[in-house]
Amino acid sequence: MTLRDHFGLICTDLSATLRGFAWGTRQTRQALKTALACVISIMLTYFLDLREAYWAGITTLIMMQPNVAASIRKGWMRAGGACCGCFLAVVLTGLFLQLHLTYTIAFFSLSVLGFYLGVTAGNGYFWSYFIMNGVLISMVGMTQPDITVYITVHRGAAITIGVLVSLVLNVVLFPDYAHETLKEDFVRHRTRTFEWIQEIVRQYTENDYLSEAVEMPYRELIRGSRKIGNLLKDAAFEMKLLRGDPQILNALINRLSNRIEDFHAFYQELSRHRSERAYQGNHRTAMEDLSIKLGLLAKAQGWSLDEKDSSEKEIRQILARLESDYGKTVVDGRTKAYGILDFLFFLELIFLLRRIVNDLTFNTRENSVSEVAAVPEKSVYEERSDLYRFVFLGRAHTLHIPSLKYAIKGALGIVAVFWFWFWAEIPGGALNVSVAVITVLQQDLMSTTHKGLLRFTGCLVGAAAGYAFLAFQVESIPVLCLSLFAVVFFFAYIWGGRPGAAYLGCQAGLCYLVATVHDLTPMTSLAPPTERLFGIFMGVLFTWTINLLIWPEDLLEKFFQDIRDAEKKLPAIGEKIAARFHGGTDPGSVSLDVTALQSTLQTLRNQRELSADDAVPMRVWLEQLRLLKEESASMDMVDLETARVLGEMNPDFIPSLVETLFLISLARSHKDFQLISLRLAEQARAFEEIMALTRQSGIASRPIKFKQRFAHTLITCKRLIFRLGTLSDARSRFPASWPVEGF
Incomplete structure (x- = not known):
């Protein structure tokens, strides 16, 4: 995806967001609440004589959520993470003030943990904010240890004020309850x-x-x-x-x-x-x-x-x-x-x-579910692939390898930024550069590039708006409040809009707050927004460099590899079908996340990495794979009597279906797919023979409940034959450029 494509996506989504403006929409209400919360939290911070008031405003912008529950969940994680992180910063500074090598090792290890938990843990935002906030503030402590406690107290208080004001306004003003x-x-x-x-x-x-x-x-x-x-x-x-x-x-x-x-x-x-x-x-x-x-x-x-x-x-x-x-x-x-x-x-x-x-x-x-609904229903369980399983202290654990690589790259970026800034004394501040690394870094190069462009472009827009305000030399608090409300409302509206440009609104709002709000008086200097802009540029540059040098992750190539891995799971689906019919032990859930693959395919299409013609057979293949897994799960209605009757009619029918799944997973050439097509035609004929035998076997005289289960099983088998045919056909139409290495 070229830079032209990235900016084209940004312009398209930004234009669509602005054209869709209307006063009565939920997006507009959220922007109004965010702007009002920003002004109130900053004024409250001023009143309490706390430094770095812009952190309260930044928190209200980050806290903009679609409903009350999301605000509460993100609020406690941000406030709790900020307070715990401030305490961690004091501990790190006290332990490693004169031990630079030991500090670097601890700094790196904690950063890896923060990045990894941020994308894998259930409350990932709390763990990420807790650890990364502690690590970042400790940077200041290593160079200015005398102000570490001062910064932690004031920043933690400002963030907590921003969270509380956002929560109160979300409940009092235009509340949107998720339930x-x-x-x-x-x-x-x-x-x-x-x-x-x-x-x-x-x-x-x-x-x-x-x-x-x-x-x-x-x-x-x-x-x-x-x-x-x-x-x-x-x-x-x-x-x-x-x-x-x-x-x-x-x-x-x-x-x-x-x-x-x-x-x-x-x-x-x-x-x-x-x-x-x-x-x-x-x-x-x-x-x-x-x-x-x-x-x-x-x-x-x-x-x-x-x-x-x-x-x-x-x-x-x-x-x-x-x-x-x-x-x-x-x-x-x-x-x-x-x-x-x-x-x-x-x-x-x-x-x-x-x-x-x-x-x-x-x-x-x-609160009692009906008798049928109370019976546990077997469903499709989608589990992450690329898991490394190991036993530690007698307990089983897993590591998600792509997330671990992402965490290591992020930690290396922050360590490199800190020492480069410490030795070279570059402007922009280690915090601004490091925060850029944390927020821009994504698990693939394409997404990192797009978010980096959004962050830098947003800061350009926010800095320009901040410079324009500072040019008027405003010293009136009411005028500052009115300008804050209007500008933050506009940027918050973009932040709640189309995903291709939303992050631009967030960054523009943050940079505007840094430019115009500081301490207890309005800012009159251009240095803070300029340093933030330069720091973000350096952070984005560092992030791109690390992504290119260390485990460069191409989203398109990863998608191809994930498709290959998904193909290898077809025999496992067949084993589950065989187990249900033959009364064997269920082999367990198949670690196959089709929804994630479909989402990645849509991202590749949106970002023009795949043409429409190339994406069509892949979309069909993924949809048929999803339905195949759904329908194999619907075999939960098969009981021993149904399986026995079907086995008497044709003992090779189910084993042949399972074998076809195995062959599809191995098929590569058009000749392979032609043979599979012939095999499925034989399966269809075998099904017709089973239907003919159904009338002769006296099924009609069986109880109605058995006949319903038997009919459901037969129709599911027929759907599986059709599904396998469509799956094989879609796979045979994958683009000629499809990489076949590594099979």
């Missing part, structure tokens, strides 16, 4: 889900399939699920404070997301193999009633589908009626005239409808 937003979004999301299911039922009943009417809402539902998932952590934090029960909400939201995937997979298979309308015709009245009741159920309010709601009860009655009517067709022999796929789809639809109604129904007064 309230989550409830509104969830009810809206559930409504759209039932409307979407209603459309699937309508198309099935009328045998009139229009995929666009299902696929477009499905993509919107997936985006809605992700948005709700992002809110869940903050909402759970608030509900713990309010004595709510976040575990129930977590189960509820996960179940709804899983059922959306189930219905989408069902519809894909249904639309590819049009049923013969036998069951729709025989049960048309009940199916139409079902569609109407689903529409009514979509209008339900609150977290749960109330067990006393008439629509929910009527849907259960309709499903029971469908099962009863189906039983009558079995008794009088009419099912012999129906196609086997028609039989499977009908049972699967009833199974999925009953499952989603059960999963979303619970009594909120007793």
